[in-house]
Amino acid sequence: MQANEFLQLADALPESLILLSAEGRIIAANKSAVRFLQIDHDRPPDCFLGEFTDTNPERLEAVLRTWSRSRSAVPAALKWKGENRRYWRCQGFLLTPATKTEKAQLVLRCIPDKSSASEFSALNRELERQQRTLRKLLDSRDQLAKAHELALVTLHSIGDAVITTNSRGEVEFLNPIAETLTGWNTSTAQGKPVDKIFNIINEVTRQPAVNPVARCLTEGRIVGLANHTALIARDGTEYVIEDSAAPIRDSHGEIHGVVLVFRDVTGDRLARRQLEYLAQHDILTGLHNRHYFELQLDHVVKLATRERSRYALFYIDLDQFKAINDTAGHAAGDSLLTEVAHLFASRLRKGDILARLGGDEFGVLLNNLPMDALDTVARSYVQALEGFHFNWDGRQYDITPSVGIAIIDQATVSAAEVMREADIACYTAKREGRNRYHLYSADDESGLDALGEMGMVNEIRSALVNNSFVLYTQSIVAMATDTNVMSEVLLRMTTGTADVIPPAAFIPVAERYGLMPMIDQWVVRTTLAQLQSNITRGLDHTYSINLSGSSFGDSEILSILKSTLAESPQLARQIMIEVTETSAVRHIEKAIDFMRELCSLGIRFALDDFGTGFSSFAYLKHLPIEVIKIDGTFVRDIMTDPVDQAMVRSINHIAHSLGKKTIAEFVENEEVLDYLREIGVDMVQGYHIDRPGPIH
Amino acid sequence: MTSNKTEVSRLPLSIDSDIFLRSLLRELSGTLEEVVGLTEAAGFVSIVGQHIGEWMDREYRKALCAEHLSQQQVSDVLVDLKKRINGDFYVISADHDRIVLGNRYCPFGDKVLDRTSLCMMTSNVFGTISAENLGYAKVCLHNTIAGGDKECKVTIHINHNTTAAQDEGREYYKT
Numbered sequence: 001m002q003a004n005e006f007l008q009l010a011d012a013l014p015e016s017l018i019l020l021s022a023e024g025r026i027i028a029a030n031k032s033a034v035r036f037l038q039i040d041h042d043r044p045p046d047c048f049l050g051e052f053t054d055t056n057p058e059r060l061e062a063v064l065r066t067w068s069r070s071r072s073a074v075p076a077a078l079k080w081k082g083e084n085r086r087y088w089r090c091q092g093f094l095l096t097p098a099t100k101t102e103k104a105q106l107v108l109r110c111i112p113d114k115s116s117a118s119e120f121s122a123l124n125r126e127l128e129r130q131q132r133t134l135r136k137l138l139d140s141r142d143q144l145a146k147a148h149e150l151a152l153v154t155l156h157s158i159g160d161a162v163i164t165t166n167s168r169g170e171v172e173f174l175n176p177i178a179e180t181l182t183g184w185n186t187s188t189a190q191g192k193p194v195d196k197i198f199n200i201i202n203e204v205t206r207q208p209a210v211n212p213v214a215r216c217l218t219e220g221r222i223v224g225l226a227n228h229t230a231l232i233a234r235d236g237t238e239y240v241i242e243d244s245a246a247p248i249r250d251s252h253g254e255i256h257g258v259v260l261v262f263r264d265v266t267g268d269r270l271a272r273r274q275l276e277y278l279a280q281h282d283i284l285t286g287l288h289n290r291h292y293f294e295l296q297l298d299h300v301v302k303l304a305t306r307e308r309s310r311y312a313l314f315y316i317d318l319d320q321f322k323a324i325n326d327t328a329g330h331a332a333g334d335s336l337l338t339e340v341a342h343l344f345a346s347r348l349r350k351g352d353i354l355a356r357l358g359g360d361e362f363g364v365l366l367n368n369l370p371m372d373a374l375d376t377v378a379r380s381y382v383q384a385l386e387g388f389h390f391n392w393d394g395r396q397y398d399i400t401p402s403v404g405i406a407i408i409d410q411a412t413v414s415a416a417e418v419m420r421e422a423d424i425a426c427y428t429a430k431r432e433g434r435n436r437y438h439l440y441s442a443d444d445e446s447g448l449d450a451l452g453e454m455g456m457v458n459e460i461r462s463a464l465v466n467n468s469f470v471l472y473t474q475s476i477v478a479m480a481t482d483t484n485v486m487s488e489v490l491l492r493m494t495t496g497t498a499d500v501i502p503p504a505a506f507i508p509v510a511e512r513y514g515l516m517p518m519i520d521q522w523v524v525r526t527t528l529a530q531l532q533s534n535i536t537r538g539l540d541h542t543y544s545i546n547l548s549g550s551s552f553g554d555s556e557i558l559s560i561l562k563s564t565l566a567e568s569p570q571l572a573r574q575i576m577i578e579v580t581e582t583s584a585v586r587h588i589e590k591a592i593d594f595m596r597e598l599c600s601l602g603i604r605f606a607l608d609d610f611g612t613g614f615s616s617f618a619y620l621k622h623l624p625i626e627v628i629k630i631d632g633t634f635v636r637d638i639m640t641d642p643v644d645q646a647m648v649r650s651i652n653h654i655a656h657s658l659g660k661k662t663i664a665e666f667v668e669n670e671e672v673l674d675y676l677r678e679i680g681v682d683m684v685q686g687y688h689i690d691r692p693g694p695i696h
Numbered sequence: 697m698t699s700n701k702t703e704v705s706r707l708p709l710s711i712d713s714d715i716f717l718r719s720l721l722r723e724l725s726g727t728l729e730e731v732v733g734l735t736e737a738a739g740f741v742s743i744v745g746q747h748i749g750e751w752m753d754r755e756y757r758k759a760l761c762a763e764h765l766s767q768q769q770v771s772d773v774l775v776d777l778k779k780r781i782n783g784d785f786y787v788i789s790a791d792h793d794r795i796v797l798g799n800r801y802c803p804f805g806d807k808v809l810d811r812t813s814l815c816m817m818t819s820n821v822f823g824t825i826s827a828e829n830l831g832y833a834k835v836c837l838h839n840t841i842a843g844g845d846k847e848c849k850v851t852i853h854i855n856h857n858t859t860a861a862q863d864e865g866r867e868y869y870k871t
Binding site for chain 1: 736739740742743746747820823824827832866867868869870871
């Protein structure tokens with residue numbers, strides 16, 4: 001049969017009919033079959049049945065043979081390609097048998113699988129599918145219930161307060177912490193606008209704060225609370241809070257509500273403020289401390305250079321203070337300093353900064369001071385103490401100040417330089433009779449005599465050349481064994497007149513003139529020689545050496561230590577190096593590198609004068625320190641001053657919790673020793689234990 | 697326990713491999729007829745019958761060492777194969793145009809009753825063997841035990857002539 005003859009007969013029939021050769025080549029396909037096969041009706045198909053099925057070729061060949069043999073329709077299970085044809089059934093039969101001239105032709109009839117069996121199977125498949133879906137649904141409902149339960153347990157147990165709202169900003173849920181802080185419970189708060197429940201203000205301005213929920217809903221992003229946000233609870237209690245609001249989105253990204261998470265940081269805020277205060281203030285007088293003052297001075301020096309503005313630095317030293325302190329005692333000295341601080345503070349102009357720089361020294365940084373007003377202002381500081389009589393134990397003491405003035409302008413080189421100039425000017429004021437002020441001039445440098453600063457610089461240089469330094473030691477005793485476990489190495493300088501000069505007289509000058517690294521090198525070299533001498537004498541004793549901050553990373557010191565320890569590695573465990581808290585913190589990165597390098601040689605470190613910096617608690621974790629030396633100013637009056645007691649207890653506790661040993665300095669009597677033993681300090685040092693003496 | 701087991705194994709039940717297989721076929725064909733209808737069921741059985749016919753044809757040709765079977769051989773094979781499967785076919789008549797066979801016993805036994813789709817097994821086995829060896833066959837099932845007749849009567853036309861054309865049956869061609 002010709003294709004057109006077949007189509008004339010078959011096109012009108014609704015079923016899909018295909019005329020095939022016995023080999024499976026498609027000769028013609030009626031309209032329905034064209035749709036079924038998705039082929040082009042206008043073109044002769046010229047393709048094979050196999051192209052439309054996934055039935056393997058051998059199986060297809062057998063099917064074709066079965067059809068080729070029978071004039072009756074024989075069904076065949078062909079795996080049709082394509083989802084829409086998958087369930088069609090087909091039957092084939094021989095249309096025209098092969099003759100000598102014509103090849104056999106087959107007709108293939110394709111019908112949708114609508115038999116009762118297929119419907120039953122389809123129903124079965126559909127039921128299975130629905131059961132699977134139902135099982136999944138039930139599983140996810142179980143999982144959802146579990147997740148919900150978990151979320152509720154979490155929300156009830158977490159330490160943060162959580163409020164959730166719907167997309168209109170109405171409260172839906174509060175966890176117990178949120179209920180406590182806001183004073184509202186979930187059942188009464190539900191449905192109310194979040195502003196009513198979460199009533200927040202700016203704790204400084206007292207104005208209502210922008211509610212993060214509304215912003216979160218508008219902007220569709222996580223919104224943090226502004227700084228200084230305070231929550232006003234239902235009963236009026238105020239909490240300082242922190243944290244954020246985040247949108248709750250569904251899987252399509254639609255915002256369904258907001259989760260507001262916050263926590264009470266009132267306690268943290270107070271503690272932080274306290275720490276910030278301690279880091280910047282002198283505890284005794286309440287004035288700013290030296291650390292803060294130097295930062296401000298640095299800032300002002302930069303400003304003066306950049307903006308061509310002018311500032312003044314007053315360096316005030318109290319005359320005769322040492323005499324009062326020595327005769328009436330430290331408590332009297334402290335009280336005097338407090339009163340003097342108040343008197344100086346009363347002279348401050350707006351924008352000026354007053355600080356206690358240490359001991360009886362004060363600094364004033366004066367902002368935009370016209371030169372013609374300099375005398376008046378400087379005089380007012382001298383006059384501040386006129387007529388002031390300090391009374392203690394029935395005795396009256398008078399005290400005067402010497403004020404050194406240095407100008408800070410665009411010619412100023414550095415903060416250190418301006419401090420040095422003010423110091424020299426103060427010294428000049430003292431030399432000219434005290435109770436006066438003096439403005440620094442270059443002539444002051446040449447005017448410094450042998451007892452002045454330049455003279456001291458020359459003395460130091462000479463001592464380095466002539467080996468005029470001497471080492472003293474002071475014992476450090478372990479509380480547990482009551483034995484001398486190490487000695488602190490102390491430096492003294494001798495002069496041509498054989499006087500022994502204490503370090504307080506030359507170390508500040510050496511620091512100002514950059515001589516400390518050379519002094520430290522001398523100390524390290526001499527101590528190592530002493531240790532080697534100890535070995536030859538069969539002595540095994542540890543020395544604790546002080547190093548200044550300017551020697552951190554000093555290659556000469558590293559070289560001395562490395563070469564000595566390379567020869568005698570056993571010496572390492574007999575060396576402890578003391579660095580002061582303030583110098584370590586000021587040069588923290590350098591200090592850490594330096595200390596780690598020396599630690600790798602086996603040398604141990606102690607942090608000296610601990611408690612004076614207040615900024616260093618956090619650094620304790622980072623510095624490789626074995627021992628903390630509690631600053632003597634806290635120890636000295638520990639029996640009478642509850643603040644000092646608290647400080648020493650706290651420092652000792654913190655040190656122990658960080659796995660570090662403690663040494664208390666300035667132990668000057670048995671009572672203090674007993675107290676330190678009671679609170680668990682590990683080692684002690686001071687006049688009651690041992691007085692400094694020449695090393696031997 | 698042992699005595700119980702023995703008792704069960706000695707029960708006089710008519711269950712054996714042969715009865716089981718025949719029952720199985722009866723149930724399969726019955727289910728097929730009920731579910732897809734008699735015509736479609738017959739179609740499905742046709743496929744099976746053709747495959748069985750091809751297999752048997754190969755076996756006989758191999759055993760007879762013949763490339764093709766003659767008309768006589770075909771006639772003998774059709775009777776023999778049925779005997780081998782417990783049928784009781786015999787030649788009623790045979791000439792150049794047709795072979796007429798009778799059958800007194802169906803290989804499916806009484807399990808064939810009301811299962812006329814199973815007759816497609818005979819039609820296709822006979823049609824396939826006849827067509828593959830003689831070029832053409834039209835198998836006409838005039839009487840069937842399955843349909844309730846006492847005996848089967850099967851005519852196999854081996855020439856495509858007027859008589860064959862007028863007789864009702866299924867045609868088979870050599871492939």
